[in-house]
Amino acid sequence: MTAERREPDGAIVSTQHLCVAFDGATVLQDVSITLAPAQVTALLGPNGSGKSTLINALVGLQPVQHGTVELFGIPLGRFSQWQRLALVPQHLPGASSIPVSVWETVMSARSSPRRRWRPIQRSERQLCTDALDRVGLLHRRRDRLDTLSGGQQRRVMLARALAADAQLLILDEPTAGMDAQNLQVFVEVIAHQRELGRTVLIVTHDLDDIEHLIDQAIVLEASTDQSVVFAGPPPLPPSMHHVAHHHHETPPQGAASPVVAVDP
Amino acid sequence: MTAERREPDGAIVSTQHLCVAFDGATVLQDVSITLAPAQVTALLGPNGSGKSTLINALVGLQPVQHGTVELFGIPLGRFSQWQRLALVPQHLPGASSIPVSVWETVMSARSSPRRRWRPIQRSERQLCTDALDRVGLLHRRRDRLDTLSGGQQRRVMLARALAADAQLLILDEPTAGMDAQNLQVFVEVIAHQRELGRTVLIVTHDLDDIEHLIDQAIVLEASTDQSVVFAGPPPLPPSMHHVAHHHHETPPQGAASPVVAVDP
Amino acid sequence: ALLLVGCSASGSATTSTRSHPKVVAAFYPLQFAAEQVGGSHIDITTLTQAGVEPHDLELSAQQVASIASADVVLYIKGFQPAVDDAIAQEAAGKAVDVGAEITHLTTGGAVDPHIWLDPANMTAIGNALANRLASIDPDHAATYRTNARALAAQMVVLARQYQSGLARCASRTIVVSHAAFAYLAKAFGLQQVAIMGLSPDAEPSPARMAQVAQLMRADHVHTIYSETLVSPKVAQTLAQTTGAKAVVLDPLEGLKPGSTDNYVSVMQANLTALQANQGCRS
Amino acid sequence: MGLLDYDFMRRALLAAALIGLFAPLIGVFLVQRRLALLGDGMGHVALTGVGLALLLRTAPIPTAMITAAAGAFLIEFIRARSRTAGDVALALLFYGGIAGGVLFASLAPGQGTGTLNAYLFGSLSTVAASDLIALVILCAIIVITLVVFGREMFAVSLDAQIAATQGVAVRSISTMMAMLAAIVVVVGMRTVGLLLVSAIMIVPVAAAQQITRSFRATAALGSALGLTASVLGLVGSYYVQVPPGPAIVIVALGGFAVIAVVAVPVRRYRTTR
Amino acid sequence: MGLLDYDFMRRALLAAALIGLFAPLIGVFLVQRRLALLGDGMGHVALTGVGLALLLRTAPIPTAMITAAAGAFLIEFIRARSRTAGDVALALLFYGGIAGGVLFASLAPGQGTGTLNAYLFGSLSTVAASDLIALVILCAIIVITLVVFGREMFAVSLDAQIAATQGVAVRSISTMMAMLAAIVVVVGMRTVGLLLVSAIMIVPVAAAQQITRSFRATAALGSALGLTASVLGLVGSYYVQVPPGPAIVIVALGGFAVIAVVAVPVRRYRTTR
Ligand SMILES: Nc1ncnc2c1ncn2[C@@H]1O[C@H](COP(=O)(O)OP(=O)(O)OP(=O)(O)O)[C@@H](O)[C@H]1O
Ligand SMILES: Nc1ncnc2c1ncn2[C@@H]1O[C@H](COP(=O)(O)OP(=O)(O)OP(=O)(O)O)[C@@H](O)[C@H]1O
Ligand SMILES: [Mg+2]
Ligand SMILES: [Mg+2]
Numbered sequence A, B: 001m002t003a004e005r006r007e008p009d010g011a012i013v014s015t016q017h018l019c020v021a022f023d024g025a026t027v028l029q030d031v032s033i034t035l036a037p038a039q040v041t042a043l044l045g046p047n048g049s050g051k052s053t054l055i056n057a058l059v060g061l062q063p064v065q066h067g068t069v070e071l072f073g074i075p076l077g078r079f080s081q082w083q084r085l086a087l088v089p090q091h092l093p094g095a096s097s098i099p100v101s102v103w104e105t106v107m108s109a110r111s112s113p114r115r116r117w118r119p120i121q122r123s124e125r126q127l128c129t130d131a132l133d134r135v136g137l138l139h140r141r142r143d144r145l146d147t148l149s150g151g152q153q154r155r156v157m158l159a160r161a162l163a164a165d166a167q168l169l170i171l172d173e174p175t176a177g178m179d180a181q182n183l184q185v186f187v188e189v190i191a192h193q194r195e196l197g198r199t200v201l202i203v204t205h206d207l208d209d210i211e212h213l214i215d216q217a218i219v220l221e222a223s224t225d226q227s228v229v230f231a232g233p234p235p236l237p238p239s240m241h242h243v244a245h246h247h248h249e250t251p252p253q254g255a256a257s258p259v260v261a262v263d264p
Numbered sequence C: 001a002l003l004l005v006g007c008s009a010s011g012s013a014t015t016s017t018r019s020h021p022k023v024v025a026a027f028y029p030l031q032f033a034a035e036q037v038g039g040s041h042i043d044i045t046t047l048t049q050a051g052v053e054p055h056d057l058e059l060s061a062q063q064v065a066s067i068a069s070a071d072v073v074l075y076i077k078g079f080q081p082a083v084d085d086a087i088a089q090e091a092a093g094k095a096v097d098v099g100a101e102i103t104h105l106t107t108g109g110a111v112d113p114h115i116w117l118d119p120a121n122m123t124a125i126g127n128a129l130a131n132r133l134a135s136i137d138p139d140h141a142a143t144y145r146t147n148a149r150a151l152a153a154q155m156v157v158l159a160r161q162y163q164s165g166l167a168r169c170a171s172r173t174i175v176v177s178h179a180a181f182a183y184l185a186k187a188f189g190l191q192q193v194a195i196m197g198l199s200p201d202a203e204p205s206p207a208r209m210a211q212v213a214q215l216m217r218a219d220h221v222h223t224i225y226s227e228t229l230v231s232p233k234v235a236q237t238l239a240q241t242t243g244a245k246a247v248v249l250d251p252l253e254g255l256k257p258g259s260t261d262n263y264v265s266v267m268q269a270n271l272t273a274l275q276a277n278q279g280c281r282s
Numbered sequence D, E: 001m002g003l004l005d006y007d008f009m010r011r012a013l014l015a016a017a018l019i020g021l022f023a024p025l026i027g028v029f030l031v032q033r034r035l036a037l038l039g040d041g042m043g044h045v046a047l048t049g050v051g052l053a054l055l056l057r058t059a060p061i062p063t064a065m066i067t068a069a070a071g072a073f074l075i076e077f078i079r080a081r082s083r084t085a086g087d088v089a090l091a092l093l094f095y096g097g098i099a100g101g102v103l104f105a106s107l108a109p110g111q112g113t114g115t116l117n118a119y120l121f122g123s124l125s126t127v128a129a130s131d132l133i134a135l136v137i138l139c140a141i142i143v144i145t146l147v148v149f150g151r152e153m154f155a156v157s158l159d160a161q162i163a164a165t166q167g168v169a170v171r172s173i174s175t176m177m178a179m180l181a182a183i184v185v186v187v188g189m190r191t192v193g194l195l196l197v198s199a200i201m202i203v204p205v206a207a208a209q210q211i212t213r214s215f216r217a218t219a220a221l222g223s224a225l226g227l228t229a230s231v232l233g234l235v236g237s238y239y240v241q242v243p244p245g246p247a248i249v250i251v252a253l254g255g256f257a258v259i260a261v262v263a264v265p266v267r268r269y270r271t272t273r
C-alpha cells in the first residue's frame, strides 16, 4: 500500500445537527454522528429513511439545510483531501455510450487532481490489480463493464473503491445482490480494511452478514423529530431489530432464532 | 381483479436443452426447466451464473443458441399473449430525460397492444392503485420516480408488475435492497399471488426470506456441462446451501443454525 | 509543416505553354464577359454550374487545381467565400476582381455585389479582362481589345433599350423579393423596394411585409417581382394580400440548367417584364 | 390592432398556434429518446432527398418526404442493429445527410443547395391557405396517433425491454415515433420553416421538464408554453420587424430561462449531474 | 501520381491527416457525454458570433471564438443548473444559436447569412500554410490537455458524482471538455470546413465503439479510422471530382457500415435496446 498510514485522534467523520430537505420535505432531521478512526459503522434504516441522502451530504453531493459536516476534522466547505475517501454509490452505473472496460473503471479511482501531473505509477496499477483480484474479477478486467452481471458490476465498484486506497470507505448497500460466496469475500475485505486502520461506513438492510465486524450501528428512521433513533455498538435494542435483520419475522417452519434475534 | 382466472394443466414455462452464449462464451448450457401453474419457483445461483440471462431468454429478450422455450404451451417464436406475463428486471430504470411519475410508471403496465383501441378502464386504474397501495407507495404516486430511494424504486417496479395482473410473474432479485418490513410485505404479496393461482419465478440470493413460499428451487452454476445443478422442491441438498443462504458460513459468535442449514 | 515551406509557387509553374490562355470565371455573368472578350482564343472554365446559387459554392479539388493552373481568374471579391479562399491560396497574382473597377452601392450598410445588372458595369468588366488578356497573350492583344469594344457596344445598345423602354412608366417603384436590383434601378431611374435584404434565404418579417403592402397600396403598385433560383413564395403571399401579381425578374446570378439564354437575352426578357408591369409606354 | 387586417397575418397566427400547440407533443417523446436535435437532422436529410430528386429528375417534395421517412427508419435501424445510442445514430444521419446533399448537388450538374432550399423552406409570413390545410391534417394525425398509440409510445420511451415483454412491437413503435417526427418536420419546414418547427418541438419541452414531475404534465406544459411563445413571438415580430420564426424561438428560450430561475428555489439540490 | 504535384493537395493531405487523427480523441468524450452533435451546434453558435460582430463592428473571428467558448460554458451551465440532459442543453444552444444568428443578421441591415458564411467556412482544398500552423497548434493543445487532464476528463465522463467525491472539479473539467471541442470546431471550420471537422470528431468514434471493449481502445481505433477516412476520402475526391469534405465523411460512414456488418456475427445478442 502506498498511502501513508496515519491514525488521527479525532473523528474521521462528524456531523452536527444536520438537516436535509427536498422541495420542502425534510428527510434528515438533526443528525449528529461521529465515525471514529479504524472503526466499522453500519448505517441502518428502512427504505426511504435517508441513508443515501446522509451519505451524499457527508461527501458534499447533497447541499444541507442546517448543520455542519466535518471530514478528517476539516469542515466540508474547506475540505480538499478527497484522495482520503472512497465512495461506492447505491446505484450501478447506467448504460455508457462509449464502451468502458472493467479495468478502466477501477483505474478511474486513481484520477484525482493531485495525481494530474504525475504519470500512472506502477504501484497504482498494482493497487488496481490487487483490488480486482480481491473481488475475484481480475480475469474479467478486459471486458466491457456493462456486459457483467449485476452482482459482478457491484463487485467492480467495490474494487474501484479499494483501489483508491483511502482511509475512509463509504459503501451504500454493497452487499445487495451479492451471492453468499462473494459476501464471504466482502466480509474478509472489510475485516482486512479494519486491520489496516481504515474507517468504514456501510449501509445495509441485513446486519447479520457483517454484524461481527461492526463497531457501531447507526439507525435512521423517517419522519421523526430526530432521524437518528439509535447510535452505538451492537447489539441493537430489540425494538430496532426490524431494520437490521431480514427474515425472522416469519420464522420458517419454527426455526431457532439466531443470535441477536430478540423478535418484537 | 379483472383478468380471467384460468388454471392451465400444462406447464406455464418450459425450456428444452437451452443454450445461450455471448461472443462465443457459453453462459447457459443445456437448461431444461418447467414452471407448473400456480407454483412459486426460486431461481438461485452465484453471481454470473446466468440467472438474468435465463430470464431474458424466457421472455425473448435474449436470442438463444440451441434449445426451445415455450410459454403457456406455445413456442416463444409464435407466442403473442404477452399480457399474460409481467417482468421485473434486475436493474432499476436509469435517469430519464423527461420526468416520469410513479403513477405513470405503474400505469405503463397497462399499455399492451391489445388495449390499444380501448380507453383506459376504471378497473385498470383500480389495479394500479391497489398495486401501489400494496407496496405502500400510493402516497408517492405523484412524485418523480427518480426522486425515490433505491428501495422505493424497486417497490414501484414490483407494483408495476402487479398492475399487469398477469398469470406469470418473473422477478429478478426483487428483494435486493429491500428493508425488513417491506420484505414482509413482499412475502405477503407473493403468498397472495400464489393463492390467486399465479405462477411466480423469483431470482434471489437469500432464500431464507421466502423459503416457506417456495414450491420449487432451481439452482444454476456457471461453467458446468449442465447449468442447472438442482431443480426440485426445497430443501436444497446440503452441497448447494451456499448459493441460497447468506450468512451462516461465518456463524456470528456461534449462533444456532436455522432450519435448512446443513453447512458444508 | 516544414516540408511545405519554400515550394509554395511550384504548383503554378506549368502555365508557360503557348497554347490558349486559361480563363476561370467564378459565375455566369463573368463567363459571358469572358466569352465575349476572349472569343475562341481562350479556354473558359466556370466554377458555378448553371442553376447553382452562387453564394454558397463549394469547390472540388479539381476546381482548385483549375484555379491554380489558370492564367486569369475572374471573380467578385466578397461574393463567394470559397472562391476568395482558393484565389488567396493559388492565384493571388492572376486574379481579376472585377468589382474593384466599379463604384459600389451599399444596401443598408453592406456592399452590394450584384454589379452585373447594370450593363455599364459589364463594359468595365470586359475592358478589365481585355487589358489583362492583352498583357499575358500579346499576340492577340488587338483582338481582345476589339472584342471588348464590341461588348461595350452591345451593352450600350442594351442600356439604350432600357432607357427608352423605361422612359415613360406609370410607376417607377419596383417591388422585388430580394435586393438584387439596386444597380439596375440606379442606372435606369427606378426605385427598388425589397422585401428582404441582399441575401435571398432569410425569412421575411411580417412587419416588413405589412410595410411593403402599405407602400404598394399608397403607390398603386400592382406587380411584385420574384426570381428564378429562389422560392417565389414571399412574392406570392404579398401579391395575394395586395391583389398584385407576381412576375419573374431574373437577377442573373446564374442561368437555369439547360437554358439557351445568354446575358443579353435575359436582360431583354427582364426589360419586357418591367415594361409590361410598370405600365411603360414606348 | 391592425395586426389582423392582413390575411397573411391571420394565417400566420393560426399556423403558429397550431404548430406551437401540437409540435411539443411529439417533442416530448423525442427528448425522452435523446433525439432532441432530430428536427434539424431531418431537415438535412430532406435536403438530401431534394438533391436526389434533382439528380433522378423525380418530384422533389415526395422524394424529400420519402428520404426523411427512410432517415427515421434508419435511425431506429442503427439503434437496434449496432450498439449505438440514439443521439449517435442521429449524428450519423445528420452528417450523412449533409455530406450526401452536398455530394448529390455536386454530382447533379447545375443543382446547387440554393436550388434545394427553394423546394423546402417555408416561412411563417408566407403561409398559404393550402399550407394551413396541410398543417391541420398534420395536427389531426398527431392527435389520432397519440390517442391510439400514445400508451405504447410511452412504454417504449420508458423502457424498451420491458415494453417488449408486454408485447409492444418496440421496433415498429420506435420507427413510428421517428416517422411522425419526420412528417412533422417536413410538413412544418415547408409551411412555417425548419428553424421554427424543429425548435418548437424541443424548447418548450425542455423548459417544462425543469419543474414538472410527470411525463403527461411535461407534455401539457410544453404544449401550453409552445402556444404562448408562438403567439407572443409572432405578435412581437409584427411590431419589432424581425423574422417571426427566430422571434418565436427566442421567446421560447426566454421561457426556459424564466422557468430555470424560478425553479432554482424550488429545487436547491443536485450539485453535479 | 500527380496528386502531390499541387502543393494545395499536399497541404490538404496534411490538414486532413491531422484533423482525422486528433479530432476523434475529443469526439470520444463528446459521444460519452451525449454531445455528438456539438460540432454542428458550435458552428451555429460561432455564426451567431459573426452576426454579433457585424452588428457591433468588431473583428469576426475572435468574436466567433468567444461566442463558441461562451456556448461551451453555457451548455455546462445549463446542465449543472437546470435539470437538463446534455443533449437537450445542446439543442437549446443549437436552436438559440440559429435564431440568434438570424436575428442579428436581420438587425444588421444588409448582412445576409451569405456574408456570415464567408467568415466561417473553410475548405480542405484551400488550406493555407498559416491554417496548417493553426492546426498543428490545435493538435498540440489536444495532446497536452489529454495527457494532463485526460484521466480527470475520463472520470467525469464515467460518473460525475463519483468524480466529485474524488476531488475532481467536475464543473471545470466539463467546461474544459466543451471548450476544447469548441476550439476544435472553430479552428477546424476555418481551415477544413465545418462539415468535415464536426463529422470527423464523431463518425469514426461511432464506428469504433461497435466492436471495442474499452474507452481507450475506442479512442485509438476511432483515431485510426479518422486518419484512414481522411486520406482515402481526400485522394478519392481528387479523382472523382467531388468536394473533399463530404467525400471524407462518406468514407467514414462507409467505415461505420462495414464495422456494423462485421460486428453482427461478433455480437448476436440484444434484440431491443
Ligand atoms: N432528489 C430528490 N428529490 C426529492 N426527494 C428525494 C430525492 N432524493 C431522495 N428523496 C427522498 O428522500 C427520502 C430518502 O431517500 P434515500 O435515498 O436517502 O433513502 P435510503 O434510506 O437510502 O433508502 P433505500 O434503503 O431505499 O436506499 C426518500 O423518501 C426519497 O423519496
Ligand atoms: N451482453 C453480454 N455480453 C457478454 N457477456 C454477458 C452479457 N450479459 C451477461 N454476460 C455474462 O454472462 C454471465 C451471466 O450473467 P447474468 O447477468 O445472467 O448473471 P446472473 O446470474 O444474473 O448474476 P447476478 O446474480 O450477478 O445478477 C456473466 O458472466 C456475464 O458477464
Ligand atoms: Mg439508499
Ligand atoms: Mg442477474
Ligand SMILES: [Zn+2]
Binding pocket: C114, C180, C198, C199, C200, C251, C253
Ligand atoms: Zn443575390
